[in-house]
Amino acid sequence: MHELSIACNLVETADAAARTAGASRVRVVRLQIGAIAGIVEEALRFSFPIAAANTLLAQAELVVVPVPVQIYCAACDQPHTLEPPYVLRCPRCQSPANRLLHGRELQIESIEIEESPEVEDATAYP
Numbered sequence: 001m002h003e004l005s006i007a008c009n010l011v012e013t014a015d016a017a018a019r020t021a022g023a024s025r026v027r028v029v030r031l032q033i034g035a036i037a038g039i040v041e042e043a044l045r046f047s048f049p050i051a052a053a054n055t056l057l058a059q060a061e062l063v064v065v066p067v068p069v070q071i072y073c074a075a076c077d078q079p080h081t082l083e084p085p086y087v088l089r090c091p092r093c094q095s096p097a098n099r100l101l102h103g104r105e106l107q108i109e110s111i112e113i114e115e116s117p118e119v120e121d122a123t124a125y126p
């Protein structure tokens, strides 16, 4: 499954970042997904815990931050946000979009980590 390999890459990246930061585990992963990134969110959510098993992300919550499609129109000299079905034309003047500004994102926005817990904290996380 396409999304499983994506999830594995994301987990690998976040796990490495968390280890570098001295985390004992990752609580939350915020992931930006562009509307035309070609990601099936359901499939990614299904794959995420599988990819996260035996890593610092094993119990992490996956928060998806949707990124709308935005194009730049040279004729209007301004950006426009598109609605589905995302025909890459200016919604105002119908010129073909000169540039895609947003919508293909697939990147970790941030992670929330838990630093190595003190012994007395152990009961709080059974």
Ligand SMILES: [Zn+2]
Pocket (backbone or CB within 6 Å): 073, 074, 075, 076, 077, 090, 091, 092, 093, 094, 095
């Ligand atoms: Zn335009």
